[in-house]
Amino acid sequence: MVVxxxxxxxxxxxxxxxxxxxxxxxxxxxxxxxxxxxxxADSYGVSRGTAVEALKLLxxxxxxERISTRGTFISQEAGARTSALKILYPFPEKSxxxxxxxxxxxxxxxxxxxxxxxxxxxxxxxxTFQYFEDSADRNAAMKQIKSIRxxxxxxxxxxxxxxxxxxxxxxxxPHVMVGTHNQEKGTxxxxxxxxxxxxxxxxxxxxxxxxSVGLLRAYSDLPENREKIDLFTSVLLAGGVKIDKIWIFHLxxxxxxxxxxxxxxMPHPKDGMPEIFFCxxxxxxxxxxxxxxxxxxxxxxxxxxxxxxxxxSFRGIMPSLTYLRIxxxxxxxxxxxxxxxxxxxxxxxxxxxxLPAEIIEGESTRKRSLK
Amino acid sequence: MVVxxxxxxxxxxxxxxxxxxxxxxxxxxxxxxxxxxxxxADSYGVSRGTAVEALKLLxxxxxxERISTRGTFISQEAGARTSALKILYPFPEKSxxxxxxxxxxxxxxxxxxxxxxxxxxxxxxxxTFQYFEDSADRNAAMKQIKSIRxxxxxxxxxxxxxxxxxxxxxxxxPHVMVGTHNQEKGTxxxxxxxxxxxxxxxxxxxxxxxxSVGLLRAYSDLPENREKIDLFTSVLLAGGVKIDKIWIFHLxxxxxxxxxxxxxxMPHPKDGMPEIFFCxxxxxxxxxxxxxxxxxxxxxxxxxxxxxxxxxSFRGIMPSLTYLRIxxxxxxxxxxxxxxxxxxxxxxxxxxxxLPAEIIEGESTRKRSLK
Numbered sequence: 001m002v003v004x005x006x007x008x009x010x011x012x013x014x015x016x017x018x019x020x021x022x023x024x025x026x027x028x029x030x031x032x033x034x035x036x037x038x039x040x041a042d043s044y045g046v047s048r049g050t051a052v053e054a055l056k057l058l059x060x061x062x063x064x065e066r067i068s069t070r071g072t073f074i075s076q077e078a079g080a081r082t083s084a085l086k087i088l089y090p091f092p093e094k095s096x097x098x099x100x101x102x103x104x105x106x107x108x109x110x111x112x113x114x115x116x117x118x119x120x121x122x123x124x125x126x127x128t129f130q131y132f133e134d135s136a137d138r139n140a141a142m143k144q145i146k147s148i149r150x151x152x153x154x155x156x157x158x159x160x161x162x163x164x165x166x167x168x169x170x171x172x173x174p175h176v177m178v179g180t181h182n183q184e185k186g187t188x189x190x191x192x193x194x195x196x197x198x199x200x201x202x203x204x205x206x207x208x209x210x211x212s213v214g215l216l217r218a219y220s221d222l223p224e225n226r227e228k229i230d231l232f233t234s235v236l237l238a239g240g241v242k243i244d245k246i247w248i249f250h251l252x253x254x255x256x257x258x259x260x261x262x263x264x265x266m267p268h269p270k271d272g273m274p275e276i277f278f279c280x281x282x283x284x285x286x287x288x289x290x291x292x293x294x295x296x297x298x299x300x301x302x303x304x305x306x307x308x309x310x311x312x313s314f315r316g317i318m319p320s321l322t323y324l325r326i327x328x329x330x331x332x333x334x335x336x337x338x339x340x341x342x343x344x345x346x347x348x349x350x351x352x353x354x355l356p357a358e359i360i361e362g363e364s365t366r367k368r369s370l371k
Numbered sequence: 372m373v374v375x376x377x378x379x380x381x382x383x384x385x386x387x388x389x390x391x392x393x394x395x396x397x398x399x400x401x402x403x404x405x406x407x408x409x410x411x412a413d414s415y416g417v418s419r420g421t422a423v424e425a426l427k428l429l430x431x432x433x434x435x436e437r438i439s440t441r442g443t444f445i446s447q448e449a450g451a452r453t454s455a456l457k458i459l460y461p462f463p464e465k466s467x468x469x470x471x472x473x474x475x476x477x478x479x480x481x482x483x484x485x486x487x488x489x490x491x492x493x494x495x496x497x498x499t500f501q502y503f504e505d506s507a508d509r510n511a512a513m514k515q516i517k518s519i520r521x522x523x524x525x526x527x528x529x530x531x532x533x534x535x536x537x538x539x540x541x542x543x544x545p546h547v548m549v550g551t552h553n554q555e556k557g558t559x560x561x562x563x564x565x566x567x568x569x570x571x572x573x574x575x576x577x578x579x580x581x582x583s584v585g586l587l588r589a590y591s592d593l594p595e596n597r598e599k600i601d602l603f604t605s606v607l608l609a610g611g612v613k614i615d616k617i618w619i620f621h622l623x624x625x626x627x628x629x630x631x632x633x634x635x636x637m638p639h640p641k642d643g644m645p646e647i648f649f650c651x652x653x654x655x656x657x658x659x660x661x662x663x664x665x666x667x668x669x670x671x672x673x674x675x676x677x678x679x680x681x682x683x684s685f686r687g688i689m690p691s692l693t694y695l696r697i698x699x700x701x702x703x704x705x706x707x708x709x710x711x712x713x714x715x716x717x718x719x720x721x722x723x724x725x726l727p728a729e730i731i732e733g734e735s736t737r738k739r740s741l742k
Contacts, residue, residue, distance in 0.1 A: 052439075059430070059431075060430075060431065060433065062431065065427075066437075068423075077517075077518075084518075086499075091488070094492065095489065095492070096485045096486075096488040096489040096492065097485075097489060097700065098482075098485070098682070098683070098700065103686075106485070109485070110481035110484070110485060110683075111469075113481070113484060113485075114467045114468075114469070114477075114480070114481060114484075115467075117462070117467045117500055118466065118467040118468060120500065120501065120502065121465065121466070121467065121502050126499050126500065126501035126502075127499065127500050127501075128457075128497050128498065128499040128500075129488055129491065129497065129498050129499075129500070130491065130497035130498075131491065131492050146448075147448075147455075286687060286689075289689060290689060293689065311469070312469070312481075312683075313687075314687065315474075315684075315686075315687060316657060316684075316685065316686060316687035316688040317687040317688075317689065318657075318660060318661060318664065318688065318689060329468065329469065
């Protein structure tokens with residue numbers, strides 16, 4: 001039970017963490033007197049000042065109480081404290097308004113949040129949401145880190161707050177990452193089986209007898225999107241389904257812009273159409289449904305549509321949509337579960353979790369499934 | 372500067388609050404030594420034990436630091452602490468899953484949450500979401516209260532956790548209530564102008580020349596819904612618009628059930644229809660749009676629809692809906708603002724805020740507005 005002097009985790013935090021582990025394991029029950037600063041310093045091989053600092057952190061967290069002249073004791077609430085974990089969700093968005101956030105991100109975010117609330121219910125936690133600047137300045141970030149030592153663990157969203165994540169790793173604060181991209185080595189990653197899901201979607205198209213597919217693609221050609229579309233098309237081609245070059249569109253995320261582009265650039269539907277469209281962005285089915293309705297095309301009989309995204313995004317679209325459901329809600333729950341394991345140090349702690357994505361069948365592919 | 376011994380707020384919390392006020396006003400700047408326990412006890416007219424308790428609360432909150440043998444000092448972070456307020460949103464829902472929560476509540480909740488996140492950005496706060504049992508047992512509730520003394524303020528949702536609200540009032544912890552119903556005396560209430568909104572909706576119907584209206588009503592006949600419908604119909608009748616008795620339906624909140632009921636009980640649309648339907652529940656337009664589409668009725672030309680609800684609920688419905696927009700997001704922001712004022716004790720603190728609700732025009736009333 002000695003500290004690691006080569007670790008980047010400060011010594012007082014190391015001592016604090018070891019003492020919290022003892023409290024969690026019940027080796028230091030409520031009411032038990034903690035060894036004096038000098039003894040503590042000796043047994044962990046640190047200076048007395050470090051031991052004092054560690055005790056202060058414990059006191060701030062409510063694990064111990066100092067009773068003047070008598071010493072420091074494990075608090076009566078320590079038991080409850082160890083089970084009601086305090087977790088932090090830091091976010092760098094400067095606005096949360098649906099008017100500023102991209103529609104898909106707004107929907108995904110709100111499902112993820114509700115999932116995390118569910119997770120705090122399931123694992124007896126409380127979750128704090130706080131804005132943190134996505135800064136590249138180490139000193140500024142270090143100051144922010146100080147204010148989060150009180151938390152037992154942190155849920156990060158992938159690709160955000162990378163410097164903060166780095167510092168938190170150095171400090172040894174348990175954390176996980178939830179998101180769809182940018183997995184990082186050494187940090188448990190909570191996501192879904194993206195490529196398997198894309199494969200499922202392509203297989204659904206093959207299985208239901210479609211012979212030609214059009215693509216409504218994202219405007220920004222990010223590597224992860226390219227990978228997705230490449231996989232999708234290669235599975236289709238292997239299954240003998242034709243990707244109809246004429247019907248590939250790169251559309252903006254914005255519903256209105258996507259619609260306008262479709263309206264301007266679509267060949268006349270009378271010149272034939274692919275049997276089904278695959279939509280890459282959450283906004284695309286909305287744009288396409290509107291376009292189709294204005295051309296008098298019936299979705300689910302004249303032309304079919306398959307998409308993917310979280311289910312909040314597609315509520316209300318009519319006819320209902322067939323889509324690969326990204327399990328944002330479940331990812332939020334799983335993030336809490338894995339963080340809980342990480343904090344409590346169970347054997348399987350720190351494993352990645354990739355949840356399955358399922359196809360939800362709606363009326364937008366009715367034509368084929370009724371055959 | 373003495374405590375109120377008749378107050379239900381415990382003496383140590385009163386002393387703590389007065390000291391925090393001094394810190395906020397800058398009378399006790401960072402680094403300043405706090406008077407000793409005995410002096411503190413004398414100047415507030417409390418026992419020494421109470422003064423010790425108050426100091427402990429301040430230390431837990433990070434306002435002060437005890438430096439052994441030298442005394443207790445206002446911490447360097449106290450300034451930042453006083454601006455980065457810690458607020459709590461307690462929720463009693465045992466499940467946050469969209470599968471269990473009613474659709475309207477799920478949508479309203481997620482807009483409210485995002486609004487509160489926006490509020491924490493605007494007012495430099497952090498917000499903690501935590502489950503609390505909606506208990507009627509005073510002892511159990513009191514235990515829960517203990518764990519929330521560390522928070523600077525609380526946002527309650529109306530009609531929930533009433534015992535906890537009572538105890539929090541007794542403890543003198545600043546709080547506000549956000550919601551659509553159940554205003555309570557003495558607690559700032561953040562809501563929207565409900566009845567004015569309903570009146571606006573009825574006036575919209577009159578102004579656009581509709582002569583007959585059908586109602587899709589909520590299945591449960593709550594007093595607040597009765598009041599809403601009574602107002603709506605009385606404004607219409609005064610404006611010479613007929614409420615068509617034949618077309619009044621009491622429908623479940625569930626989209627599927629509402630649709631089935633409509634399908635079974637609707638007179639044949641060929642026998643005439645009201646010019647416009649007013650939908651009381653967020654699920655009703657979905658059910659009615661589906662029903663209409665199956666009967667070959669075109670929304671916005673054969674029959675029009677007007678509804679009300681948060682805007683997340685109606686994204687994606689096509690043709691787009693005309694509705695009275697309940698400003699849930701803005702209510703979340705305002706709750707943080709008022710709570711902030713309350714905590715910081717500004718003169719106008721504690722006022723109710725009723726936000727206006729506007730009509731968002733969509734294509735579901737196109738027929739009339741094009742006339």
